[in-house]
Amino acid sequence: MTNSTTNGTSALARLRAARPSLSDTERKVADWILEQPAGLLESSMLDVARACNVSDTTVLRMCRNSGFAGFTDLKLGLAQDLASPTQLIHDDVTPDDDAATVAAKVFASTIQSLRDTHHLLTGQDMARALDLLEAADHVLVGGVGTSGVVAQSFYQRCHRLGIRCDAPIDSQLQIMHASLLRPGDLAVGISYSGATKDVADMLAQARRAGAATLVVTGNRNSHVARQGDIVLVSVSHETRSEPLAARACQMALLDALYVAYSLRHVDDVLEKEKRLNQAIAQRSY
Numbered sequence: 001m002t003n004s005t006t007n008g009t010s011a012l013a014r015l016r017a018a019r020p021s022l023s024d025t026e027r028k029v030a031d032w033i034l035e036q037p038a039g040l041l042e043s044s045m046l047d048v049a050r051a052c053n054v055s056d057t058t059v060l061r062m063c064r065n066s067g068f069a070g071f072t073d074l075k076l077g078l079a080q081d082l083a084s085p086t087q088l089i090h091d092d093v094t095p096d097d098d099a100a101t102v103a104a105k106v107f108a109s110t111i112q113s114l115r116d117t118h119h120l121l122t123g124q125d126m127a128r129a130l131d132l133l134e135a136a137d138h139v140l141v142g143g144v145g146t147s148g149v150v151a152q153s154f155y156q157r158c159h160r161l162g163i164r165c166d167a168p169i170d171s172q173l174q175i176m177h178a179s180l181l182r183p184g185d186l187a188v189g190i191s192y193s194g195a196t197k198d199v200a201d202m203l204a205q206a207r208r209a210g211a212a213t214l215v216v217t218g219n220r221n222s223h224v225a226r227q228g229d230i231v232l233v234s235v236s237h238e239t240r241s242e243p244l245a246a247r248a249c250q251m252a253l254l255d256a257l258y259v260a261y262s263l264r265h266v267d268d269v270l271e272k273e274k275r276l277n278q279a280i281a282q283r284s285y
Contacts, residue, residue: 011068011077012037013109018066020116020235025054026062031221035195037078045071106244113245114252116235121253129230130260132212133163136186140211141167142174142202143190150216150250151190157258161265162272171198178202183210191215192236192246194222203227216250 012034019030029052033040040048049056060071068074093102133139139158143151148169155167168174175198178187187206191199194217203213204227215228218236225231234249262269 012081015066020120022062022065025058028052029054029059029062031219038082040078041075110245110248113236113249117249120233125230125232129214129257132186132214133261137184139163139165139186140177140181141188142199144171144196144198146247147190147192150247154254161261161269174202175205178205179209181206181209181211185211187211188214189224190250191224192218194219194224200224200227216253218246
Protein backbone atom coordinates (compact mmCIF):
# COMPACT_ATOMS: atom_id res chain seq x y z
CA MET A 1 0.00 0.00 0.00
CA THR A 2 1.42 3.37 -1.01
CA ASN A 3 1.64 5.90 1.77
CA SER A 4 0.02 9.26 0.92
CA THR A 5 2.49 11.21 2.99
CA THR A 6 5.46 10.15 0.91
CA ASN A 7 4.32 9.82 -2.70
CA GLY A 8 4.08 13.57 -3.35
CA THR A 9 0.49 13.46 -4.61
CA SER A 10 -2.26 15.55 -3.07
CA ALA A 11 -4.37 13.45 -0.70
CA LEU A 12 -7.52 15.30 -1.71
CA ALA A 13 -6.76 14.84 -5.40
CA ARG A 14 -6.22 11.11 -4.83
CA LEU A 15 -9.46 10.86 -2.88
CA ARG A 16 -11.36 12.60 -5.65
CA ALA A 17 -9.73 10.37 -8.26
CA ALA A 18 -10.76 7.23 -6.37
CA ARG A 19 -14.33 8.42 -5.82
CA PRO A 20 -15.89 6.95 -9.00
CA SER A 21 -14.72 3.43 -8.09
CA LEU A 22 -15.99 3.52 -4.49
CA SER A 23 -19.19 1.84 -3.31
CA ASP A 24 -22.21 4.02 -2.54
CA THR A 25 -21.55 4.01 1.20
CA GLU A 26 -17.82 4.62 0.74
CA ARG A 27 -18.57 7.47 -1.65
CA LYS A 28 -20.81 9.01 0.99
CA VAL A 29 -17.80 9.16 3.34
CA ALA A 30 -15.52 10.52 0.61
CA ASP A 31 -18.03 13.27 -0.23
CA TRP A 32 -18.26 14.28 3.43
CA ILE A 33 -14.47 14.61 3.62
CA LEU A 34 -14.19 16.47 0.30
CA GLU A 35 -16.80 19.00 1.41
CA GLN A 36 -15.07 19.74 4.72
CA PRO A 37 -11.47 18.49 4.71
CA ALA A 38 -10.42 20.74 7.57
CA GLY A 39 -13.15 19.21 9.72
CA LEU A 40 -11.65 15.77 9.29
CA LEU A 41 -8.48 16.84 11.09
CA GLU A 42 -10.48 17.30 14.30
CA SER A 43 -12.58 14.16 13.86
CA SER A 44 -12.08 10.55 14.86
CA MET A 45 -13.03 7.67 12.61
CA LEU A 46 -16.10 7.12 14.78
CA ASP A 47 -17.06 10.81 14.40
CA VAL A 48 -16.94 10.47 10.61
CA ALA A 49 -18.92 7.23 10.68
CA ARG A 50 -21.66 8.85 12.77
CA ALA A 51 -21.77 11.96 10.57
CA CYS A 52 -22.19 9.81 7.45
CA ASN A 53 -24.50 7.27 9.12
CA VAL A 54 -22.21 4.37 8.21
CA SER A 55 -20.03 1.93 10.15
CA ASP A 56 -16.47 2.74 11.13
CA THR A 57 -15.46 -0.28 9.02
CA THR A 58 -16.89 1.52 5.99
CA VAL A 59 -14.75 4.58 6.77
CA LEU A 60 -11.63 2.43 7.02
CA ARG A 61 -12.49 0.55 3.82
CA MET A 62 -12.97 3.86 1.98
CA CYS A 63 -9.50 5.00 3.11
CA ARG A 64 -7.84 1.82 1.89
CA ASN A 65 -9.77 1.67 -1.38
CA SER A 66 -8.65 5.25 -2.02
CA GLY A 67 -5.00 4.26 -1.71
CA PHE A 68 -4.30 5.17 1.92
CA ALA A 69 -2.83 2.87 4.53
CA GLY A 70 -5.66 3.76 6.89
CA PHE A 71 -7.57 6.61 8.53
CA THR A 72 -4.49 8.13 10.17
CA ASP A 73 -2.62 8.09 6.86
CA LEU A 74 -5.50 9.97 5.23
CA LYS A 75 -5.51 12.57 8.01
CA LEU A 76 -1.76 13.12 7.69
CA GLY A 77 -2.10 13.56 3.94
CA LEU A 78 -4.92 16.08 4.34
CA ALA A 79 -2.91 18.00 6.92
CA GLN A 80 -0.07 18.34 4.41
CA ASP A 81 -2.49 19.42 1.67
CA LEU A 82 -4.05 22.14 3.79
CA ALA A 83 -0.65 23.39 4.93
CA SER A 84 0.75 23.67 1.40
CA PRO A 85 0.37 27.14 -0.19
CA THR A 86 0.64 25.68 -3.69
CA GLN A 87 -2.68 23.91 -3.11
CA LEU A 88 -4.34 27.28 -3.65
CA ILE A 89 -2.86 27.36 -7.17
CA HIS A 90 -2.95 23.76 -8.34
CA ASP A 91 -3.00 20.42 -6.53
CA ASP A 92 0.00 18.82 -8.20
CA VAL A 93 2.40 21.71 -8.79
CA THR A 94 5.42 22.56 -6.65
CA PRO A 95 7.40 25.82 -6.34
CA ASP A 96 10.27 24.20 -8.25
CA ASP A 97 8.21 23.39 -11.36
CA ASP A 98 9.10 25.26 -14.53
CA ALA A 99 6.42 26.53 -16.91
CA ALA A 100 6.53 23.43 -19.13
CA THR A 101 6.10 21.14 -16.12
CA VAL A 102 3.21 23.21 -14.81
CA ALA A 103 1.51 22.99 -18.22
CA ALA A 104 2.02 19.22 -18.33
CA LYS A 105 0.48 18.80 -14.86
CA VAL A 106 -2.50 21.04 -15.63
CA PHE A 107 -3.18 19.14 -18.86
CA ALA A 108 -2.78 15.77 -17.15
CA SER A 109 -5.18 16.75 -14.36
CA THR A 110 -7.80 17.97 -16.83
CA ILE A 111 -7.48 14.90 -19.06
CA GLN A 112 -7.90 12.56 -16.09
CA SER A 113 -10.93 14.51 -14.88
CA LEU A 114 -12.51 14.27 -18.33
CA ARG A 115 -11.88 10.53 -18.44
CA ASP A 116 -13.44 10.00 -15.01
CA THR A 117 -16.42 12.17 -15.91
CA HIS A 118 -16.97 10.11 -19.06
CA HIS A 119 -16.65 6.92 -17.00
CA LEU A 120 -19.46 8.05 -14.69
CA LEU A 121 -21.74 9.14 -17.53
CA THR A 122 -24.36 6.56 -18.44
CA GLY A 123 -26.13 6.34 -21.76
CA GLN A 124 -29.46 6.38 -19.92
CA ASP A 125 -28.72 9.67 -18.16
CA MET A 126 -27.58 11.33 -21.39
CA ALA A 127 -30.64 10.05 -23.28
CA ARG A 128 -32.99 11.32 -20.57
CA ALA A 129 -31.24 14.70 -20.47
CA LEU A 130 -31.53 14.94 -24.26
CA ASP A 131 -35.23 14.10 -24.11
CA LEU A 132 -35.77 16.88 -21.55
CA LEU A 133 -33.95 19.41 -23.72
CA GLU A 134 -35.79 18.37 -26.86
CA ALA A 135 -39.19 18.55 -25.20
CA ALA A 136 -38.61 21.93 -23.52
CA ASP A 137 -40.67 24.90 -24.65
CA HIS A 138 -38.25 27.21 -22.86
CA VAL A 139 -34.90 26.64 -21.13
CA LEU A 140 -33.55 28.57 -18.14
CA VAL A 141 -29.86 28.10 -17.32
CA GLY A 142 -28.39 29.15 -13.97
CA GLY A 143 -25.02 29.09 -12.24
CA VAL A 144 -22.70 31.42 -10.34
CA GLY A 145 -18.95 31.96 -10.39
CA THR A 146 -17.09 29.50 -12.61
CA SER A 147 -20.31 27.57 -13.15
CA GLY A 148 -21.90 30.83 -14.31
CA VAL A 149 -19.35 30.99 -17.14
CA VAL A 150 -20.42 27.47 -18.17
CA ALA A 151 -24.07 28.52 -17.97
CA GLN A 152 -23.48 31.42 -20.37
CA SER A 153 -21.71 29.12 -22.81
CA PHE A 154 -24.59 26.63 -22.81
CA TYR A 155 -27.04 29.49 -23.22
CA GLN A 156 -25.25 30.51 -26.44
CA ARG A 157 -25.32 26.94 -27.71
CA CYS A 158 -29.05 26.69 -27.08
CA HIS A 159 -29.55 29.86 -29.13
CA ARG A 160 -27.56 28.37 -31.99
CA LEU A 161 -29.95 25.43 -31.93
CA GLY A 162 -32.96 27.75 -32.05
CA ILE A 163 -34.06 26.81 -28.53
CA ARG A 164 -35.85 29.52 -26.56
CA CYS A 165 -33.48 30.09 -23.68
CA ASP A 166 -32.36 32.66 -21.13
CA ALA A 167 -29.57 32.73 -18.57
CA PRO A 168 -29.58 35.80 -16.32
CA ILE A 169 -26.18 36.46 -14.76
CA ASP A 170 -27.69 37.80 -11.53
CA SER A 171 -28.64 34.94 -9.20
CA GLN A 172 -31.74 36.73 -7.91
CA LEU A 173 -32.96 37.11 -11.49
CA GLN A 174 -32.36 33.42 -12.04
CA ILE A 175 -34.71 32.63 -9.16
CA MET A 176 -37.29 35.15 -10.41
CA HIS A 177 -37.20 33.70 -13.93
CA ALA A 178 -37.57 30.20 -12.49
CA SER A 179 -40.76 31.18 -10.69
CA LEU A 180 -42.29 32.15 -14.05
CA LEU A 181 -41.56 28.85 -15.77
CA ARG A 182 -44.37 26.52 -16.73
CA PRO A 183 -44.92 22.79 -17.20
CA GLY A 184 -43.06 21.85 -20.36
CA ASP A 185 -40.13 24.17 -19.58
CA LEU A 186 -36.67 23.12 -18.38
CA ALA A 187 -34.33 24.61 -15.78
CA VAL A 188 -30.64 23.69 -15.99
CA GLY A 189 -28.66 24.26 -12.79
CA ILE A 190 -24.86 24.13 -12.80
CA SER A 191 -22.88 23.91 -9.56
CA TYR A 192 -19.55 22.14 -9.19
CA SER A 193 -19.78 21.88 -5.39
CA GLY A 194 -23.52 21.26 -5.33
CA ALA A 195 -23.65 23.56 -2.31
CA THR A 196 -24.60 26.81 -4.10
CA LYS A 197 -27.81 27.88 -2.38
CA ASP A 198 -28.88 30.25 -5.15
CA VAL A 199 -28.76 27.47 -7.75
CA ALA A 200 -30.65 25.10 -5.44
CA ASP A 201 -33.28 27.82 -4.86
CA MET A 202 -33.61 28.44 -8.60
CA LEU A 203 -34.21 24.76 -9.25
CA ALA A 204 -36.66 24.48 -6.36
CA GLN A 205 -38.66 27.41 -7.77
CA ALA A 206 -38.64 25.78 -11.21
CA ARG A 207 -39.98 22.53 -9.79
CA ARG A 208 -42.73 24.35 -7.92
CA ALA A 209 -43.70 25.98 -11.21
CA GLY A 210 -43.99 22.55 -12.82
CA ALA A 211 -40.82 22.70 -14.95
CA ALA A 212 -38.38 19.82 -15.40
CA THR A 213 -34.88 20.19 -13.94
CA LEU A 214 -31.43 19.11 -15.11
CA VAL A 215 -28.38 19.40 -12.83
CA VAL A 216 -24.68 19.37 -13.71
CA THR A 217 -22.64 18.98 -10.53
CA GLY A 218 -19.59 17.35 -8.99
CA ASN A 219 -21.57 16.03 -6.01
CA ARG A 220 -24.49 13.67 -6.65
CA ASN A 221 -25.50 13.77 -2.97
CA SER A 222 -25.63 17.57 -2.71
CA HIS A 223 -28.51 19.98 -2.08
CA VAL A 224 -28.41 21.09 -5.72
CA ALA A 225 -28.42 17.50 -7.02
CA ARG A 226 -31.51 16.69 -4.98
CA GLN A 227 -33.42 19.30 -6.99
CA GLY A 228 -32.65 17.61 -10.32
CA ASP A 229 -34.88 15.24 -12.27
CA ILE A 230 -31.69 14.26 -14.09
CA VAL A 231 -28.18 14.67 -12.63
CA LEU A 232 -25.02 14.65 -14.75
CA VAL A 233 -21.91 14.28 -12.57
CA SER A 234 -18.59 15.94 -13.39
CA VAL A 235 -15.40 14.68 -11.74
CA SER A 236 -12.56 17.06 -10.97
CA HIS A 237 -9.18 16.21 -9.43
CA GLU A 238 -8.93 19.53 -7.60
CA THR A 239 -9.40 20.97 -4.15
CA ARG A 240 -9.26 24.72 -4.72
CA SER A 241 -12.19 27.11 -4.36
CA GLU A 242 -11.82 27.90 -8.09
CA PRO A 243 -11.26 24.49 -9.73
CA LEU A 244 -9.90 24.57 -13.26
CA ALA A 245 -10.66 21.11 -14.64
CA ALA A 246 -14.23 21.21 -13.31
CA ARG A 247 -15.19 23.80 -15.90
CA ALA A 248 -13.83 21.65 -18.72
CA CYS A 249 -15.81 18.64 -17.45
CA GLN A 250 -19.03 20.63 -17.14
CA MET A 251 -18.51 22.02 -20.63
CA ALA A 252 -17.86 18.55 -22.05
CA LEU A 253 -21.11 17.19 -20.61
CA LEU A 254 -23.15 20.07 -22.01
CA ASP A 255 -21.30 20.04 -25.34
CA ALA A 256 -22.16 16.34 -25.67
CA LEU A 257 -25.80 17.26 -25.09
CA TYR A 258 -25.54 20.03 -27.70
CA VAL A 259 -24.05 17.70 -30.32
CA ALA A 260 -26.57 14.94 -29.60
CA TYR A 261 -29.44 17.41 -30.02
CA SER A 262 -27.90 18.67 -33.28
CA LEU A 263 -27.81 15.13 -34.68
CA ARG A 264 -31.52 14.70 -33.98
CA HIS A 265 -32.27 17.88 -35.92
CA VAL A 266 -29.53 17.92 -38.55
CA ASP A 267 -31.35 19.74 -41.37
CA ASP A 268 -32.80 22.42 -39.09
CA VAL A 269 -29.48 22.97 -37.28
CA LEU A 270 -27.53 23.23 -40.55
CA GLU A 271 -29.98 25.82 -41.86
CA LYS A 272 -29.62 27.90 -38.69
CA GLU A 273 -25.82 27.59 -38.82
CA LYS A 274 -25.88 28.83 -42.40
CA ARG A 275 -27.92 31.90 -41.41
CA LEU A 276 -25.66 32.57 -38.43
CA ASN A 277 -22.51 32.34 -40.52
CA GLN A 278 -23.96 34.67 -43.15
CA ALA A 279 -24.86 37.23 -40.48
CA ILE A 280 -21.35 37.09 -39.01
CA ALA A 281 -19.70 37.25 -42.45
CA GLN A 282 -21.49 40.51 -43.20
CA ARG A 283 -19.64 42.09 -40.28
CA SER A 284 -16.21 40.88 -41.44
CA TYR A 285 -13.72 42.99 -43.37
